Amino acid sequence: MKSKTLTCIICPNGCTIDVxxxxxxxxxxxxxxxPRGKEYAVQELFDPRRTISSTVRIEGAMLPLCSVxxxxxxxxxxxxxxxxxxxxxxxxxxxxxxxxxxxxVCGLGANVIVTKNLDKI
Amino acid sequence: xxxxxxxxxxxxxxxxxxxxxxxxxxxxxxxxxxxxxHLGGILRQCIHDGFGLTRFGVTLSGPEYSQRxxxxxxxxxxxxxxxxxxxxxxxxxxxxxATQQGLLQVQGKAVILTMGCRERTRGALAIPxxxxxxxxxxxxxxxxxxxxxxMVGKEVLIMGSGDIGLxxxxxxxxxxxxxxxxxxIMPYPSGLPRNIEQCLNDYDIPLYLxxxxxxxxxxxxxxxxxxxxxxxxxxxxEGTEKYFSCDTLVLSxxxxxxxxLSLAAGVELDWRxxxxxxxxxxxxxxxxxxAAGNVLHVHDLVDFVSKEAEAMAExxxxxxxxxxxxxxxxxxxxxxxxxxxxxxxxxxxxxxKLSLRVRKxxxxxxxxxxxxxxxxxxxxLAKAIxxxxxxxxxxxxxxxxxxxxxxxxxxx
Numbered sequence: 001m002k003s004k005t006l007t008c009i010i011c012p013n014g015c016t017i018d019v020x021x022x023x024x025x026x027x028x029x030x031x032x033x034x035p036r037g038k039e040y041a042v043q044e045l046f047d048p049r050r051t052i053s054s055t056v057r058i059e060g061a062m063l064p065l066c067s068v069x070x071x072x073x074x075x076x077x078x079x080x081x082x083x084x085x086x087x088x089x090x091x092x093x094x095x096x097x098x099x100x101x102x103x104x105v106c107g108l109g110a111n112v113i114v115t116k117n118l119d120k121i
Numbered sequence: 122x123x124x125x126x127x128x129x130x131x132x133x134x135x136x137x138x139x140x141x142x143x144x145x146x147x148x149x150x151x152x153x154x155x156x157x158x159h160l161g162g163i164l165r166q167c168i169h170d171g172f173g174l175t176r177f178g179v180t181l182s183g184p185e186y187s188q189r190x191x192x193x194x195x196x197x198x199x200x201x202x203x204x205x206x207x208x209x210x211x212x213x214x215x216x217x218x219a220t221q222q223g224l225l226q227v228q229g230k231a232v233i234l235t236m237g238c239r240e241r242t243r244g245a246l247a248i249p250x251x252x253x254x255x256x257x258x259x260x261x262x263x264x265x266x267x268x269x270x271x272m273v274g275k276e277v278l279i280m281g282s283g284d285i286g287l288x289x290x291x292x293x294x295x296x297x298x299x300x301x302x303x304x305x306i307m308p309y310p311s312g313l314p315r316n317i318e319q320c321l322n323d324y325d326i327p328l329y330l331x332x333x334x335x336x337x338x339x340x341x342x343x344x345x346x347x348x349x350x351x352x353x354x355x356x357x358x359e360g361t362e363k364y365f366s367c368d369t370l371v372l373s374x375x376x377x378x379x380x381x382l383s384l385a386a387g388v389e390l391d392w393r394x395x396x397x398x399x400x401x402x403x404x405x406x407x408x409x410x411x412a413a414g415n416v417l418h419v420h421d422l423v424d425f426v427s428k429e430a431e432a433m434a435e436x437x438x439x440x441x442x443x444x445x446x447x448x449x450x451x452x453x454x455x456x457x458x459x460x461x462x463x464x465x466x467x468x469x470x471x472x473x474k475l476s477l478r479v480r481k482x483x484x485x486x487x488x489x490x491x492x493x494x495x496x497x498x499x500x501x502l503a504k505a506i507x508x509x510x511x512x513x514x515x516x517x518x519x520x521x522x523x524x525x526x527x528x529x530x531x532x533x
Contacts, residue, residue: 010315012313014313055270065267
């Protein structure tokens with residue numbers, strides 16, 4: 001049996017969730033207030049994933065940096081590999097929320113997208 | 122002098138939400154005065170996600186969340202003046218601002234205070250030791266790293282477990298710093314459980330509860346701190362002292378609503394929130410002056426800031442249409458275990474939303490709002506912690522307009 005007690009990070013409720021995966025394949029989840037918590041707990045037990053936010057350099061804007069984030073979670077152990085890719089990127093103003101700056105980062109199926117509108121000056 | 126129906130001081134999440142909601146209520150003549158070059162307030166530097174789950178049902182970063190409100194304000198034609206610092210507000214609701222075009226004086230039929238809050242600094246804590254470089258507030262660190270591409274250090278310690286400190290522990294780790302630990306003087310964290318999980322536990326950053334920084338060492342640059350474990354009365358426990366080397370100390374030790382302007386206008390403040398005393402319409406003791414968001418009381422979620430500002434805008438619209446609001450003569454008293462509550466005064470004639478924090482962590486407990494012998498509302502909770510603001514709607518049906526109200530929490 002595989003089991004874990006964890007704090008859900010999906011929403012600010014931060015439920016304490018117990019998740020148990022029995023050897024016969026049954027999965028028990030308790031402590032969650034919503035179905036998203038159950039989904040998170042099961043995911044966390046077998047394949048923990050996170051979305052991350054960071055910045056990329058931008059030329060020609062009022063600020064030297066533009067904020068970015070992943071559009072879906074990636075395996076936790078890949079976070080620093082993703083950061084390395086993000087750190088290589090430099091874009092040119094203007095930036096628009098939702099612009100893709102890295103497609104399918106590290107082959108993980110997630111895109112790095114812009115989260116701030118910055119005008120060209 | 123120029124006049125407007127409503128003048129909003131501060132174009133962050135509270136000010137923007139208030140402006141949009143006023144427009145939706147048919148109040149057209151609005152002006153937002155913003156100190157920075159851009160609207161959006163502190164959210165511009167909060168690049169992490171988790172915003173908007175309550176308000177929009179999706180998880181957004183801070184800049185994306187604020188852009189949604191900026192777009193709505195633009196579509197509705199809200200007037201704004203940026204790069205303008207309000208330097209005075211008086212009880213006649215006359216605002217004086219320093220702008221790039223010179224001095225601006227405007228009067229609002231209603232004035233809305235949405236100036237947000239400031240960080241508590243090292244000076245307020247009186248930490249002994251030298252005064253070297255390398256001691257930063259968490260929000261200042263966030264601004265350096267996320268806006269100005271300036272890394273603050275390589276070997277970092279964090280004092281206080283506020284949410285911004287936790288967020289910055291993760292952020293600095295991702296940018297290559299070694300975050301060696303977070304020290305919290307209370308026996309429980311002051312940030313949200315999900316941030317302990319995703320910002321500290323994910324990166325194996327230790328959290329030292331009941332620990333206090335007792336000395337800062339270093340001449341030019343900070344070299345390390347002495348840390349000691351404390352007992353329940355916050356007295357150092359002998360033999361627990363440790364030394365941690367570092368080149369940076371980040372302070373995340375609390376936020377204080379910024380109310381210099383409120384005081385200048387004669388607005389009465391509450392010693393518990395450090396914000397205005399308001400009624401159920403979010404009106405202060407000065408008629409026509411309203412407050413919402415972090416200038417009123419510090420929130421943990423921006424979604425609640427937006428909602429509070431929207432509720433306030435309803436009150437402002439009613440005030441502007443009728444020239445006055447119903448009298449709110451009843452006081453809401455906070456029991457000993459309630460940290461603070463908003464509003465502090467009500468009419469007793471309408472439903473209202475009560476926001477509060479408990480003073481210490483509770484397991485299974487019940488929150489109860491009474492008026493004399495009548496229980497107006499009771500809410501059972503599996504747990505209650507100071508880090509989480511609790512909101513509940515108090516129905517008017519059982520209320521009278523004579524007796525004060527009282528809020529308490531007890532174990533069940």
